[in-house]
Amino acid sequence: MVLSTMAAALRKVALVGGFGKLGSHILTALHADATLDVTVITRHTSSATFPPNTKVVKVSDGYPTSEMVSAFRDQHAVVLCLGFAGDKYHDSLVESSIKAGVKHLVASAYGGSESKEAIELFPIAARKGRMVEELRTRETPGWSWTAITCGLFFDLYAPPSALSSFINEIQLYLQRLFRLRPSCPQSHDLGFGQCGILRHERGYNRRSVAKVLAKPEATANRRVYISSFETSLNKILEAYKKATGVADWDVNHVKWDVEVASGKEMMKTGNMWGMGKLALAVEVKEGFGADFEKAGLLDNELLGIKRGDVEATVARVLKEKL
Template identity: 30%
Template sequence: MTTPFKNIIILGATGSVGAPILAALLAEPTFTTTILTRATSRAKLPPNVPVISISDAYTRDELTRAFTGQDVVISALNTTAVTQDDLAFRIVDAALAAGVRRIIPSEFGANNLDPRATELVPVYALKGNMLRYLMQKAEASHGALTWTSIACGSWLDWALDPGKSGNFLGIDVRGRRATIWDSGRARFSVTTAGNTGLAVARVLQRAEMTANKQVFLSDFVTSLREVVDALERLGGQGFVVEEKESGPAIREARERFEKGEFEATYPLLAISFAGDVDVGYDFEKEQTVWNEALGLPTRTLDEVVMGAIESANSS
């Protein structure tokens, strides 16, 4: 039987992805969690949690020293950080050199091995290459290193919070305005931030079951029109809706990305959820969903939407 994981180090612990993961790790008394941060970071870190600080260069030697003695490395770095300068590859190499037993890479979205997703959004292709590299290194280690990737679809609670996402999906809850791409009926899986963090902790508690697996999460499946309908129904007020075609926006964003504008990836990511494009986001239709196996609590569209309305009304 595999020795349980105890020592865990997380990169990107204070970001939108990392914060709920860190909270779930700290709530589990069997884990000893360490935060890895950049020397120049000014992020406010929780007290009484060990912190290792390294240079902004994230060199392989620094990473290897930081990872030594750790059972698990969790990368919760944002899309910009993890897909540039080969950082994700250095994390894998350093973890292997340090004797780490499990890596959870910076996935937390689409199935980055699905060609439908990687063809539309270049950053999915970059993440797919990184996951394949991790898989190859793990296989070559003959079991010394394992991996688990987490695909959770959309964080709708994050997307409806303008302070966190900048109205990522084009829905302004407080201003009661929404952009609908194409039909607005494309189906996509949603996992709340809290359940995503809890899933990471539960994955590590089920080390053998989750070794070398893509773990797909889905609290529920919805569409952009269903989200707007729920906002109107629960908020008691209508929304001004602007309808757009995704095709021209996709072409423009891809052209900008190919010219070196990395920020153009974010409208592509939003359209991959909201537009009439097939990237395999309906995990409940296409994949085995792990929510029940991991014992995650049930979450609903109305619950998430009501939380967004209450937050908007109080701000």
């Protein structure tokens, strides 16, 4: 593969947040590219651990601009993977990357549909949308950005799972929604069983980051859309039947508008189960823009990322988590 002039120059990469459910996957992919010189930037108070021989730079909590400019200096690219709690630092980190002379930034805007309907319904979609708008206002010669739009992570949310944080509360909601366990063969259908849902795997996302760094001109100053597969609750259920050998499942049908109303009420009282309901609702509702393939938006071919298979993914998730 012949790299472009800019891609050939993006060899030194700083990763902010190379741990957790997504960051660790991204770090693995970056380390797998022998041409990249990767540095992880983390907070002094963080208890995160990293693979042996990982270069780590510690900074103060809050990512002070002066420290971040120093940490980013001489880096060619910055990859942000902050999580919900760190989103408030996103714009200041973008500013620091520009001041430090970084050439390209991969934003911490890993999300789903940015349609008007999705933004109005789902708070996280609105937050990611604001991030992208902020990036557009920051565009300057010599610096570019990319936002990877990938939807919900199927292998993260697919049950069964272990839970301990906000994102896992969403996961637990989906586990309760699906009830897809060999020992408890039940599932729920939102009333849109054929609609697309949960189409992406974290492994695809980690590869997409490395691929973006290899094609910075083609991905500059825009969203890129990637997907492992488009599937549905009904197809997921069929995949679980095949993987578990359990043919008979109890299906409890619930309605999209009822679940949305319930989710909104939960959010008003601070109950984060509501966030999970809204996350799923955005994925399955026809016309909310969550089906990137149908909309002709997918960049898998551009990035050289092959499509996946829901049955193979379900089988792998069950093998890993049971």
